[in-house]
Amino acid sequence: MNRLDDVHAYPIREFARLTNVNPVTLRAWERRYGIIRPERTEKGHRFYTEQHIQQVRNILYWLDQGYPIRQVKSLLKDDAPRGMQEEDDEWTERRARLLNAATQLSMHQLDKLWSDGFSSYPVAVYFDFCLLPVIRSLRADSSHPAIVKGFEYALKQKLSSLLHMQQLACSGDSVLCCCTHPLAELSTLAAACALGGAEYQVDYFGPELSSEDAGYLSESGRWQALWLQFHPLVEDTTEQRWTEQLSSSELALYCSDLSDSCNSQSKQIRAMKGSLSQQIRQFIQCQKQGDMQ
Missing domain, CATH: 1.10.220 (Annexin V; domain 1)
Known part of the structure; x- marks a missing residue:
């Protein structure tokens, strides 16, 4: 791990990978909201510590509860929820x-x-x-x-x-994103950008990719994981075709919005549930567990 000197200190790119918050947002939280203030090297470069990691976890907790970022600073001080005023x-x-x-x-x-x-x-x-x-x-x-x-x-x-801008600097594991229906493309792109913000290298080839296409790509060895975005309009047979086509792949397959009726016995397939933010955390946690095995 690229730590500064002998302390648990992380440059901004590594800190982004650890916290799943992209560098642009980390800088905005520092400059505009006065939260997550990094340390500085003699040359002025930002670096972050283990304490900053816990601070980000606390921020993300409050954001997931629906609190806007401008209220989070006071919540971090009080460590207790306040009622959100509608006008605020x-x-x-x-x-x-x-x-x-x-x-x-x-x-x-x-x-x-x-x-x-x-x-x-x-x-x-x-x-x-x-x-x-x-x-x-x-x-x-x-x-x-x-x-x-x-x-x-x-x-x-x-x-x-x-x-595209994220991928110019990302250096993490490679992820292929696919969707089963054009109406699922917005959710797929949002997931791709969320993963890119966590420093994953993400590829997305549009909404017209078939299950056969995805199966062929998954065998290339180019990616470590595949994020598959389902849509409620697809029939159960379509879900079955996609999961069967990809279940034999060596890739870890993460399925978002997979229906309960489509149960695969493949250990490679993980059904992602909840909000996109929750699904991204599930993905990252599964990836980390896979790295440790």
């Missing part, structure tokens, strides 16, 4: 601004709002508490299908761009 609910404000920009077809404003969200929060947290509720709200309003299509297309472009 940052998530409500963020969702409202996104919906307003979407209905006005302001792609430039959407891009600014997304950039701020992705820098302030881990991708999975931002997706769970902001993006996914907005997507569901827009889809529920069937009177404006063009707005939904425009919003989702622009968001796919944003996530793809974010994934």
